[in-house]
Amino acid sequence: MKVFHGVTEARELAGCSLALGNFDGVHLGHQALFAEARRQGTPTAALTFQPHPGKVLQPELAPKLISLLPRKLELFEDCGLDAAVVQPFTREYARHSPADFEASLLDVLGARHIVVGYDFTYGAARAGTADTLREAAAARGAQVHVVPPVTVDGVVASSSKVREYILEGRVSAAQRLLGRPFDLDGTVVTGHGRGRGIGFPTANVDTQNELRPAAGVYAIRVRFLGASGSPPDATTWLPGVANIGVKPTFGVNEVTIEAHLLDFSGDLYGRELRVQFLDRLRAERRFGSVAELVGQIKRDVEAARAVIARASG
Numbered sequence: 001m002k003v004f005h006g007v008t009e010a011r012e013l014a015g016c017s018l019a020l021g022n023f024d025g026v027h028l029g030h031q032a033l034f035a036e037a038r039r040q041g042t043p044t045a046a047l048t049f050q051p052h053p054g055k056v057l058q059p060e061l062a063p064k065l066i067s068l069l070p071r072k073l074e075l076f077e078d079c080g081l082d083a084a085v086v087q088p089f090t091r092e093y094a095r096h097s098p099a100d101f102e103a104s105l106l107d108v109l110g111a112r113h114i115v116v117g118y119d120f121t122y123g124a125a126r127a128g129t130a131d132t133l134r135e136a137a138a139a140r141g142a143q144v145h146v147v148p149p150v151t152v153d154g155v156v157a158s159s160s161k162v163r164e165y166i167l168e169g170r171v172s173a174a175q176r177l178l179g180r181p182f183d184l185d186g187t188v189v190t191g192h193g194r195g196r197g198i199g200f201p202t203a204n205v206d207t208q209n210e211l212r213p214a215a216g217v218y219a220i221r222v223r224f225l226g227a228s229g230s231p232p233d234a235t236t237w238l239p240g241v242a243n244i245g246v247k248p249t250f251g252v253n254e255v256t257i258e259a260h261l262l263d264f265s266g267d268l269y270g271r272e273l274r275v276q277f278l279d280r281l282r283a284e285r286r287f288g289s290v291a292e293l294v295g296q297i298k299r300d301v302e303a304a305r306a307v308i309a310r311a312s313g
Helices: 007-013 030-040 053-057 069-078 098-109 130-138 160-168 171-178 291-313
Strands: 001-006 017-020 042-050 083-088 113-117 143-147 182-189 203-206 216-225 238-245 255-262 272-282
Touching: 001 007, 007 042, 017 030, 017 069, 017 083, 017 098, 017 171, 030 042, 030 143, 030 272, 042 069, 069 083, 069 291, 098 130, 098 203, 113 130, 160 171, 171 182, 171 272, 216 255, 238 272, 238 291, 255 272, 272 291
Parallel strands: 001 083, 017 042, 017 113, 042 083, 113 143
Antiparallel strands: 182 203, 182 272, 203 255, 216 238, 216 272, 238 255
């Protein structure tokens, strides 16, 4: 998949089908736009903005992103897109009129089909709508396709709803709207070694991802990223249990993500990995003793095995 940094770099996409949006999380609603773009029989591309417009216009209210840009582009490619246009978003760009935005897509880039969601707006003060875009496109011999909302069990698939579920720890609910488990990437860094000391060594995951699930214990799968001469390879998903929180039994106040990989031993320090969150097993809580904690971890491991078995079945 080709990546263009701005509309003016993407002139070779003339005649393409172009899906428009922020596409945070690349959930089922976004995937429906991409499917509609592919149906037009031309090369397909997505135009997204970097940074998220909210971080420029209202930084104090900006949402925590479900997926950072590198992961979003990877998901675009997984959805079968031929190209992505990453448009830099600045305050100056936000002041562009709807007519300027229309011209950039239809005259500069030369899109033949434009695909938008039912609630798409554009231009200064969000004055442009799907109807005004349709009129502008028709005047140039192009078409606009509006995709209705995608619902799962009566819930509209939206980035805000996915975000809400993840922040509540309802990762299985988020998965239904994403069409895949929520994941985050990180690097294994040195921890305090407490897990190893009680028989459950953990990988302390340092992540740049903005969004983390609520504190608690989760059934997870882990895949290693990047080149390495040691196993496991990058195609293998390993089962595990993760704890997100402050480890109250040990009096630690720093929030961490620690992953215990089942049936695995080896040096993980410095390895890059992807963690998939399958289900929340329980809330974080303080135990009266380390022995009580160990007993609970054993029960967590068995519960995680059951969840992972269902997910892999």
